[in-house]
Amino acid sequence: MAKTKKNIRxxxxxxxxxxxxxxxDVQAQLNKSERQEKLLHKTLTPKKTTTKKEKSALKHKKLLQRFADSRKERKKDQSSQKGEKKNVIGDLKPLxxxxxxxxxxxxxxxSKSKDAPEQQSLTEPEEQLSVKQKIKKKRTDMVNRVxxxxxxxxxxDFKQNPRNVIASLVRNKYQTMEQAE
Known part of the structure; x- marks a missing residue:
């Protein structure tokens, strides 16, 4: 009996x-088949062979694209800044x-339409000016404006509060116009 137990054990x-x-063995075969599928997948895709010339051309295109994108960004920023400058902040009551x-x-x-004959008599001497004199007068006017x-x-004062300065300039201009009449 002991011998049969040993044989059974x-x-x-x-x-x-x-x-x-x-x-x-089954686990090894599964692992092997998975590895082969991965290898197959890698080998099925065609390998791209690019020359040095093609690589440099591709880099060049990418660089040009980056420049174009940055240029677009810059223009967009500038246009938004211009829009912000044009926006009026606050109320316009002082103006x-x-x-x-x-x-x-x-x-x-x-009153100006009544004074038209007087203004025509004043403007006639200007029409008699030569071309050089007219250019010189325009130039001096432009220099004075600048x-x-x-x-x-x-x-x-203008840097601190431009609205008040402009308002006072407009008031003064109209006061001088009224006094001249």
């Missing part, structure tokens, strides 16, 4: 060992108060 151990071996009313403008236009703009931009 030996056969059982052998069967367990064989089962383990078969399980390992509205500085401007004359419609009735004042209507009176001003009527100087006045530069002076205005350098003004500390």
């Amino acid at each position: 030996a056969k059982a151990k052998g069967a367990v060992g064989m089962a383990k071996q078969k399980a390992q 509205r108060d500085a401007l004359p009313s419609l009735s004042d403008l209507y009176k001003l236009v009527k 100087k006045s703009y530069e002076k205005l931009l350098k003004d500390k």
